[in-house]
Amino acid sequence: MTTHPAWPYDTLDTRAHEPVPFRQFVLKVHGRCNLDCTYCYLYQGPDHGWRERPRSTSARTMRRTAARIAEHVRTHRLDAIRIELHGGEPLLTGPDPVLAYADAVRGAVDCQVTATVQTNGTRLTPRTLDRLADAGIRVGLSLDGGRRAHNARRIDHAGRPAWPAARAAALRLAERPESYAGILCTIDPTADPLDVYGSLVRLRPPGIDFLLPHANWDTHGRSPGRHRPAPTPYGDWLATVFDAWWGGRHPEVPTRVRLFQEVAALLLGAPSRAEAVGLSPMAAVVVETDGAIEQVDALRSAYAGASETGLNVHRHSFDDALRHPGIAARQLGARALAAECLGCPVGKVCGGGNYVHRYAPGTGFRHPSVYCADLERLIRHVAHRLERTTAPMT
Numbered sequence: 001m002t003t004h005p006a007w008p009y010d011t012l013d014t015r016a017h018e019p020v021p022f023r024q025f026v027l028k029v030h031g032r033c034n035l036d037c038t039y040c041y042l043y044q045g046p047d048h049g050w051r052e053r054p055r056s057t058s059a060r061t062m063r064r065t066a067a068r069i070a071e072h073v074r075t076h077r078l079d080a081i082r083i084e085l086h087g088g089e090p091l092l093t094g095p096d097p098v099l100a101y102a103d104a105v106r107g108a109v110d111c112q113v114t115a116t117v118q119t120n121g122t123r124l125t126p127r128t129l130d131r132l133a134d135a136g137i138r139v140g141l142s143l144d145g146g147r148r149a150h151n152a153r154r155i156d157h158a159g160r161p162a163w164p165a166a167r168a169a170a171l172r173l174a175e176r177p178e179s180y181a182g183i184l185c186t187i188d189p190t191a192d193p194l195d196v197y198g199s200l201v202r203l204r205p206p207g208i209d210f211l212l213p214h215a216n217w218d219t220h221g222r223s224p225g226r227h228r229p230a231p232t233p234y235g236d237w238l239a240t241v242f243d244a245w246w247g248g249r250h251p252e253v254p255t256r257v258r259l260f261q262e263v264a265a266l267l268l269g270a271p272s273r274a275e276a277v278g279l280s281p282m283a284a285v286v287v288e289t290d291g292a293i294e295q296v297d298a299l300r301s302a303y304a305g306a307s308e309t310g311l312n313v314h315r316h317s318f319d320d321a322l323r324h325p326g327i328a329a330r331q332l333g334a335r336a337l338a339a340e341c342l343g344c345p346v347g348k349v350c351g352g353g354n355y356v357h358r359y360a361p362g363t364g365f366r367h368p369s370v371y372c373a374d375l376e377r378l379i380r381h382v383a384h385r386l387e388r389t390t391a392p393m394t
Contacts (some may be wrong), residue, residue, distance in 0.1 A: 019285050019319075019322035019323070019328070020261045020281040020282075020322075021072060021078060021283065022081075022284065022316075022322070023080070023082060023284075024081070024083075024084065024283055024285070025082070025387065026084045026085055026284060026287070026297075027057075027065065027083055027084065027101055028054050028088070028090075028286065029056065029057055029088075029090035029097045029098055029101055029117075029289075030087045030088040030092045030093065030097065031053050031055050031056065031088050031093075031289040032050075032055050032088045032089070032092060032190060032232045033088040034089050034092055034122060034156055034157070035089065035122070035156055036160050036184045037122055037153055037154045037155070038153040038155070039186070041109065041152055041214045041301035042300060045300055046301070046302075046303055046304050047301075047303070047304040047307070048221070049300075049305065049308075053280075053290050054290050055289070056093065056097060057101065059100065061287075061289070061290065061291040063292065064313045064314055065105070065133035066104040066105045066107065067106070068313045068318055069083075069105055069108065069109055070108040070109045070110070071317060072317070072319065073109045074284060075155050075319060078114065078278055079114055080111055080112040080114070080185075081112070081114070082113075082114045082116070083102065083113060083114070085098045085117040085118070085137070085312045086121075087118075087255070089122070090117050090118070091117065091123035091124060091128060094123070094386065095128045095132055096322075098363035099137070100130070100136055102135060103116045106258070107198055110287070115135075115136065115138070115328060116137065116139070116222060117138075117140070118133065118142065118181075119140070119141065119142070119169075120141075120164060120166060120169065121143070121144050121153070121162075121164060121165060121168075122162050122169070123143075123165075124169035125174060126166075131322045132178045132179065137179075137385075138178075138180065138181040139173055139179055139181055140182055140184060141170055141184070142183075142184045143166060143183055143184075143187075143200070143203075144184055144185055144188060144196075145185065145188075145196040145200060146166075146170070146198075146199025146200045147199045148161065148164075150188070150195075150199065151163045153188075162256040165368055174204040174205075177204075177206065180204075180205060181207075182207035182256075183200055183203065183205040184209050184211060185209070186211045187211065187237060187239050189234055193238075193241045193244075194241070197241045197244055197245070198244075199277075200252045204255075205255060206255065207255060207256035207258060208256070208258070209257075209259065210238065210257065210258075211257040211276075212234055212353075212354065212357065212371050212374070215357060216254075216301065216302055216356065216357055216358070216359035216360065216372075217269055217361075217367065218360065218361045219370075224367035224370075226366060229373060231373070232373045232376075232377040235374035235375065235378045235381075236377065238259070239377060241257070241260075242260050242378070242382060243385075244347060246385055252298070259274070259276055262274050263379055263382045264386060266278050266347055266348070267379070267383050267386055268386070272351065275354055275355065277353065277379075278348075279348065279351040279352075280331035281331035281332075281333065282296075282355075284296060285318060285321055285327070290312070291313040291314050292302070292308070292309075292312050293309055293312060293316060293321045294308060294309055295308075295309045295324075295326050295330070298354070299326075302359040302365075303359075309321055309324045309326065309327070314374070329365070333351075334347075334348075336352075336355075336365075336366070337351075338352065338358070339366050340368050344368075346375075346380065346383075349379050350372075352368065352369060353368070355372075357369040358370070
């Protein structure tokens with residue numbers, strides 16, 4: 001296990017923690033990518049551990065992972081799980097490895113399995129989509145918008161744009177709604193929010209998930225003690241898109257926007273289901289191409305080894321992973337928050353933001369999000385709109 005000069009969990013008391021079983025398994029099919037996106041936290045970030053791992057997952061590791069998942073399902077009597085087939089680019093060598101991994105898990109477990117492959121779309125040929133659809137594997141696309149200009153940072157290793165192939169994939173999926181899982185879009189605050197939103201909606205996804213770029217107090221070069229007030233470029237961007245979504249700017253294509261639905265639900269008292277906001281325990285785990293059991297990939301944006309647990313499916317169970325202090329910290333809810341977050345009026349909705357965005361060198365993750373001001377801006381905006389909508393008539 002990689003250690004860090006300031007082990008980020010040693011200020012948290014996890015002794016009374018009751019582990020929440022994993023229900024989402026992110027399974028790495030391929031450890032390399034055909035794109036060289038300029039902002040990629042995995043291949044452009046501080047953690048280069050991917051270079052030491054196998055390029056692809058072996059059949060042996062697939063079988064062992066499936067057996068470990070089945071063991072976890074039996075131990076905790078789970079009735080349903082999700083598997084996310086990931087990379088790198090999981091379709092880099094075609095659909096066969098993705099299909100084999102899904103088959104291995106489905107053949108091993110005795111519960112419902114929802115399978116999704118998350119792809120950049122460049123390898124999603126008509127034949128590949130047919131095979132994935134026949135196997136009941138849905139497809140999620142990673143795009144920065146629905147136009148070529150929005151995706152200028154998404155290029156291959158020769159500097160060529162990925163957009164033509166990605167657009168073709170989006171159009172194919174629009175004709176196969178039963179296979180379309182949705183779009184992940186990393187926010188670029190310099191792009192016009194209404195242009196980005198409208199362009200994505202026209203690709204007819206069933207849902208859009210807007211993601212804040214993975215950053216922390218180190219990459220922003222600021223102290224976590226100076227989180228509010230601050231400029232809110234991401235909050236302003238999201239508030240503008242929220243108004244378009246809430247106002248039905250594109251009623252001909254009803255599209256879910258996960259972040260907005262989560263914030264609205266939390267404001268109305270429902271529990272969260274996403275790591276971006278809220279306090280629900282993290283129930284996801286990653287299996288790398290060599291069988292290493294890891295925390296979510298996004299932690300790699302903090303420092304080298306941040307996602308590591310020292311565990312591997314060939315020697316350890318997923319229950320072993322539940323006892324890892326890093327995973328326990330993601331399940332503690334309010335007990336893992338900074339004092340500032342506990343005293344914040346929107347703290348229960350924000351939930352401290354994405355755990356990854358709280359990191360500061362030397363002191364770990366017990367800080368407000370580097371996007372604290374942006375999240376407060378969005379949450380208060382949504383609350384205001386909800387109040388106007390649900391106010392009793394006089």
